Amino acid sequence: MLTAELREQLEHFVTDWETPEDNRLDARVEAINLLAAIKVLHDVNWGYLAAITGLDLGDHLEVLYHFCRAEKTLTLRAHTADGVPSVCHLVPYASVFERELMEMFGVEVYGTPDPSRLFLPDDWPEDSYPLRKDATL
Amino acid sequence: MSTNNPEHLTIPIGPQHPALKEPGHFELVVDGEIVQRASVRLGYAHRGIEKAVESRNWVQNLYLLERICGICSHIHATAYCLGVEKLADVEVPPRAQTIRVLIAELERIHSHLLWLGVAAHEAGFDTLFMYSWRDRETIMDVLEQLTGNRVNYSANVLGGVKFDIEPELAETIQQGLDFLEKRTRHYLNVVTTDNLFVQRTRGIGVMSFEQATALGVTGPTARASGFEQDLRVILPYGSYRDFAITPVVETAGDLAARFVVRVKELLITYDYIRTLLDNLPDGDLTTRFPRRIKPGETIVRVEAPRGELFYFIKSNGTDQPERIKVRTPTLCNMASIIHLAIGLHLADVPMLLIGIDPCFSCNDRAISIRGDQEEWSWSKLRQFAFEHYGQAR
Numbered sequence: 110m111l112t113a114e115l116r117e118q119l120e121h122f123v124t125d126w127e128t129p130e131d132n133r134l135d136a137r138v139e140a141i142n143l144l145a146a147i148k149v150l151h152d153v154n155w156g157y158l159a160a161i162t163g164l165d166l167g168d169h170l171e172v173l174y175h176f177c178r179a180e181k182t183l184t185l186r187a188h189t190a191d192g193v194p195s196v197c198h199l200v201p202y203a204s205v206f207e208r209e210l211m212e213m214f215g216v217e218v219y220g221t222p223d224p225s226r227l228f229l230p231d232d233w234p235e236d237s238y239p240l241r242k243d244a245t246l
Numbered sequence: 247m248s249t250n251n252p253e254h255l256t257i258p259i260g261p262q263h264p265a266l267k268e269p270g271h272f273e274l275v276v277d278g279e280i281v282q283r284a285s286v287r288l289g290y291a292h293r294g295i296e297k298a299v300e301s302r303n304w305v306q307n308l309y310l311l312e313r314i315c316g317i318c319s320h321i322h323a324t325a326y327c328l329g330v331e332k333l334a335d336v337e338v339p340p341r342a343q344t345i346r347v348l349i350a351e352l353e354r355i356h357s358h359l360l361w362l363g364v365a366a367h368e369a370g371f372d373t374l375f376m377y378s379w380r381d382r383e384t385i386m387d388v389l390e391q392l393t394g395n396r397v398n399y400s401a402n403v404l405g406g407v408k409f410d411i412e413p414e415l416a417e418t419i420q421q422g423l424d425f426l427e428k429r430t431r432h433y434l435n436v437v438t439t440d441n442l443f444v445q446r447t448r449g450i451g452v453m454s455f456e457q458a459t460a461l462g463v464t465g466p467t468a469r470a471s472g473f474e475q476d477l478r479v480i481l482p483y484g485s486y487r488d489f490a491i492t493p494v495v496e497t498a499g500d501l502a503a504r505f506v507v508r509v510k511e512l513l514i515t516y517d518y519i520r521t522l523l524d525n526l527p528d529g530d531l532t533t534r535f536p537r538r539i540k541p542g543e544t545i546v547r548v549e550a551p552r553g554e555l556f557y558f559i560k561s562n563g564t565d566q567p568e569r570i571k572v573r574t575p576t577l578c579n580m581a582s583i584i585h586l587a588i589g590l591h592l593a594d595v596p597m598l599l600i601g602i603d604p605c606f607s608c609n610d611r612a613i614s615i616r617g618d619q620e621e622w623s624w625s626k627l628r629q630f631a632f633e634h635y636g637q638a639r
Contacts, residue, residue, distance in 0.1 A: 129544075159556050160558065160571060177554075201581075229289075
C-alpha cells in the first residue's frame, strides 16, 4: 500500500504493522514518535488527515490518526499515558479533531493552538469526559 | 474576537438569527464593507450521538444514526450498514445493494435541489428558489411512495433493504427524471448565463487546487477546485462497483464553479438512476443477520451529497458497538470559510457559506476563534434573561 521508500522511512517510528482489511494499513507508534511519523507523511504529501478517533480500552486510552489517500487508509495508533503532541502546525485543520479528543476523552494535546471547548456546553464539569467508558450520563 | 482599529467593526451573527437556517455563530470583523477577519462557532446542535450508540444494540443504532441528518439521512444509515455488514461477514443480496445506491442517488437529487434553492435565495434570486424547491417535490413524492417517508426513510436494514422498487414505481421515477432533466438543463443555463446571478458567483470565494488540498475540503466543494475526489469512483461500494459513475470536476474554484459542479452532478445522477432501473438485479431484499457481532474494527468511507462521510466502527463481540466515530463532510469544508471570507464584501459571506452546502446538525462541530472578549455561559445567560424579564429565581 505504501511505497517501499515511504515504508522504510516510517519503519524508524513504527513498532508494529497490521493489515486489517483491503486498502487499510495500521501502524502502531509510540506517542513520543507520533509527530515524527506524521511529519514523514506530511513531507511527501501522503493523503490527508480524515479523522482522529479516541478509544477507551479500559486500562488506557488509544488515539487513532486516520490518513486517507484515494482508496487507501493508513491509521497511526498510539497508546497515551500522558497525552499526544498537537499536529496543527503540519495539519492546520486538525484543530477541531484535537479539541474534540481533549473534551470527549480527556487526552492532553500538547501545543494545540486552541484548547477551548468545541461541543460541550460551557458549564459542563471540568473533569468529566463523556466518551470515556466510565462516564455515565 | 476584538480589534484595536477603531475603523473596524465586529458583527456578531447568530446562533439564533433570522438569516440563518440552522444554529451557528459567526463573527465578522469588517472595515467598511470588507471582511478583515472571520470566525465561526458551532456545536449548538450537538446531541451526543456517539455516546448514545454505545448503550444501544446494533439494530437500534441504525435508526439513531440515520437521524444525524435530516437531509442526507440515508447515506448515514448506508455507511453504518456497510461497516456492520463487513464486521459480521454478511454479503447483502445484489438487488438490495442496488436499491440502496438508488435511494442514495435519489437523496443526492433532493439534497442538491434543496441546496440550489437555498443558494439562490441567499443570492436574492427567490424565483429560482421557488422553482427548484417545487421541482424537488418530484423526488420527495417518489421517496414517500417508495418508503412512506419524505425524510429519514429507514430504507436500510442490517443485511439488506426494506422496500422493493415495483415496476409502476420505476415508471414514476423515470417520468420524474425526464421532467427534472429538462428543468436542470434550464437551471444550468441560468446559473451560468444569468447576468445578475453570475455577478454574485463568478470570481467570488476562489479556492485554488492547492488551497483545496491544504484546507482538506471534500465533495463538490473540492471538485469545483479541480480536486478530483469522489469516493463513488475511487472506492466504489454497492452497485458503484458494477456501474461506474462519472465525477464532475471544474477548475475555476469560485462560487460559480460550485454551482456548476452540483447542477451537473444532478444530470449525471439522473442518468445513473436510469441505468440502475434498467439493470435492477433479481433476488432477495434481505439476508439473515446475527444479533451479536464478533470483535473487530472497520472503516467506511462513502460519498454523501456534501462530500466524504467517514465512519469508524469497533465491535466487541456483544450486541452493542464498542465505539462508533462519525466524521461528516461539513467539518472538512467549514474551515475553508474562515480563510476565504477575508477580503470579501460582507454581502458575499452568506453566499460563500452556502457554497459549501453546510449541514450544521449533521456536523455540529467547528472552530471558535475568539480573543479576549468575555464569553457568556449558559447559566449566566439564563440568569440574565430571568433578571431582565423580572422573574429572577
